[in-house]
Amino acid sequence: MSDVTIAIVAGAESGRELRVEKSLLVGRGPGSDLVIPEPDVSTRHARLTPSGSAISIEDLESTNGTFINGERLTGTRLLQAGDVIQVGTTTLEVRAQKPPADPPKPPASPPADPPKPPASPPADPPKPPASPPADEARLNLPGLQLTRARVIPTLPTLVLVTGQLAGTNVPVGEQVVVGRDAALADVILDQDSDVSRRHATFSPSGDGMTVQDLGSTNGTFVNGQRITQAVALARGDQVQIGETVIEVLIAAQPVAAAAPAPTPIPEVKGQAPNSIEVKGLVKQFGEHRAVDGIDLFVSPGEIYGFLGPNGAGKSTTVHMLTTLLPVSGGTARIAGFDVMKQGPQVRSTIGVALQAAALDPQLNSWEHMDLQMALQGVPSSERKQRREELIERVGLTQRASRRVSGYSGGMKRRLDLALALVHRPRVLFLDEPTTGLDPQSRTALWEEVSRLVKEEGMTVFLTTQYLEEADVLADRVGIIDRGEIVAEGTPAQLKAEIGRPTVEVTPVEGTDSNAVSDVLGRFGELVSAAHRGVAVRLRPGIDDLADVVRALDAQSLKVANVELHAPSLDDVFLVKTGRSLEGAGEKPDAAAEPA
C-alpha cells in the first residue's frame, strides 16, 4: 500500500481524500474513477498508479495539461508528499498517510506465554471491512462511474428513481407538489393513473424536508408505510407515489452515495446524467445506409463536434438521437434514456435547434417563447421571467415584438437557440447552428454555447461542416463520412495524429518550379499546392521553416512567397477519407439526408 494519499483541496469534491490502491483514471468521462466534470478537463485526463509505497501520475495527453507544483507534467512522474496536482480548476494535494488514530498499546508486561506461530496459514485471508467508507468503496469498485457523484445543491433534493420521470432530480427549495394534473402540480406524473391530480407535497423544513399526502386516492408511502400526516424525511428515505419511487437526498451528498434504488432501472443505472451513448447506430433508407453502425460517447459537460460534409449522415444521426427518426439498428441513450423506448423522457431532457431555424414567420419572439413554454409544460408563473431572461440572453429584447418574418438569419438562429432552452435541457443538440451566418453572428453563437457548457454544465452535440467551428468550439470531434465515423478525438489529437506541417513555396520565376521541388523534396513528401507553388509535407523532426529557406537560398532560388501551414482538420479529413472536406458534400447520396 502506498504511504501517501491524494486529498482534493479545491474543486467540486473538495474535502475528499483518496487512497490509491490501484490504478485510478482521472478525467471528465464517466469511465473515470475520479470524475472532474469541468470543461478544461479531458475525458481521460491523467492516471494515478500505486508504485511501491509511492504514487506515480501520468498525463494522458490531456488538452489543457496536468500540472505538478505549477509545472506542466509530461509523461509520468513519481509523487511525493506535499506535491500539488492541478487538473482543471481542481487541486489535489499529496499527503503522507496518517498514522492510525489509536495505535495498539504495547502490553504492560510480556505475556506469560508468547504466542505460537500458527501451524498453518489461516484458512481464510482477512476479510475487508463489511462497510468501507463510501468514497473508498466507490473507488475500489471496478467500473463504477462516479459521474453521478457530482455534488448536488445544498437544497434537499428528490431523486426520482422509477416511474415516468426516472433519473430526474428535483431540488426542494420551496413547496413542490407532485400530481397528475399539469395545472396543479410541479412534478407531473400524468402517465400514472394511480397518482391523484394533487397527490402529495414536499416542503423544505430546516435543513431537511417534509412530505404530506394531499388526500390522494391511492396514498403516499414513506419507506413502505402509508402516511396520514406530514412526515419529516431523512436522507435515504424512500417515498412511493403510484409507480414512482422517490429517494430523499438531504445536504450535499453525492448522488452516487445514495442508497441503491429499491427497484433498479436498467435503463438509467450507471449512466451519466448528461451523457450521450451510441452503439452501432444504423439508419437505413431502402438500400442506402445513411448512418452505418456508428459508436460514440459524449461525456457530461462536453461539446462534441460532429463534422462532415453534406449527406455524410450528421443530421440523420441528430434526428435519431432526438427521437424524430426511428433507429434502424443499434442503441442510443441520452442521459441514460433509450431513444427508442423512452422517447418522452428523452425529449424532456434535450433541447434541439435543427438545421433550419424552425420558426413561424407570423409570430414574434414573445409568442414563440410562450408557445414553446406552454407545450413544454413550463408553469405559467415562471414563463414571463424565463422568456425575458432567454430573450435578453440571446440579444433579441429590442426586436422581440416584431414578427420573425422580418428577422435576419442570425436573429432567427438566436431565437431558435432560446426556444431550445426554455425547459432547461441537460443535453443540447445543435444541427449546423451557424450555417449561413455572418462571422459576427457566428462568434456570438459560439460564445453562448460555450457559456451554456461552462455555467450550466450542459452537454452539447454540435454538427457542423465548418472546420473552424469544430476547432474552436468542440472539446472532441467525430468526423463522419458516408455514414461512418472515420476519426475521433480532440482537434489537437486529430491534427497531431496526421499532423505534420506543410511548407508551400512560390518561386518568382515559374521556370524554377522544378528546382524548388528538388529542394523541397529533401524535407518530406511533395503534395499538391496552389498555382505556381510547390508544397511539401515536412518529415517528422523537421519543424523549422528556416531550414527550408536556407536550403532554397543555398541554391540561389528566388521565392515570391513561403508559407508554413499547420495541419488542419481538413488535412485530417483528407488523410482519413482521401478527399478534402471542402466541397466533399457534392455527391449523389447527399439526397438521403433529411432536411
Place this chain on the structure above:
Amino acid sequence: MSTSVAVPRVSSSVAGQVRTIARRSIARTLRQPAVIIPNMLFPLFMLAVLSKAGNQATKIPGFPTKSYITFVLGATLVQGATSAATLAGGLLAEDIEGGFMNRMLLTPASKSVLIIAQLAGVLIVGFLQSIIFLLVGLAFGVTVKAGVGGALVLLAIALLLVLLFGSIGLFTAAAAGSLAQVQALTGLFIALMFLSSMLMPRNLIKHEWFKTIATYNPFSYLVEATRSLLVTGWDGQALALGIGIATGGVILALFGAVIVLQRTLERT
C-alpha cells in the same frame, strides 16, 4: 456547475396543449389577410355573377324559388368553406416543410392535438366568412325559409363544412407534406362544385350523364342541405344527408390525417 437543478415538467395538460396550438393557429391565420381576403371575395364574386346570370333559370317550371340568389347562396356557403382546405392544409404543410412541426414534435404535445388544434384558426375565419356571406345575401334580398332558427342551423352547417374541408386539407398536407399539393385541391373542389346540383336542382338537370354525376357527387348533398334551409324550409332528408356526409367526411379526414401524420412524422 449545475447539472439537474430544474423542476422537470415533462407534460402539459391536453386542454392546455389544445389552447396553445389553437391560439397560434388563430393568430397566424388572421395575420395572413392576403390569403383570407381572396378566399372570401371569390365566392362573393361568384354569387354576384351567378345570381345575375341564373335569373332565367327561375322561370323553369318546377324551379323551387323565384330568387336565384337565394337558390345559389347555399352553394356560396359551401364554396367559401372549401377554402378552409387550402388554408388549414397550407399552414400544416408549411409547418412540415419549414420544420416547425419537428419543433412541436419535440415537446410532450400529442400528435393528435398538434393536428386537430390547427383547425382553430380556419374555424374562426370560416365562421366569420359564413356570417358575412349570409348578411350579404340578406342585403340583396335573400330570405331564409326556415326562419331565424334555420339561419342559425345554416351557420352551424357552414361551420361543419369548414371543419370538413379543413380536415381534408390537413389530410392532404399530412399525406403529401407539400404546399403545392394542398393548393391543387382548389381546382378539384371547383370542378366538383360545378359537377354538382349547385346551379340547378337535380330533378331539373336535363342531361342524364350530368344528373348521374351530380347524384354521386357528395357536393350536391352539401349544397342541398344548406339550400334547403334557404329555399324549402325544414327538409329533414336534405339536412340528414348533408350533415351525415359532412360528419362522416370530418371523421374520415381527421382520422386519416392523424394516421398519415403518425407515419409521416415518425417519432419514437
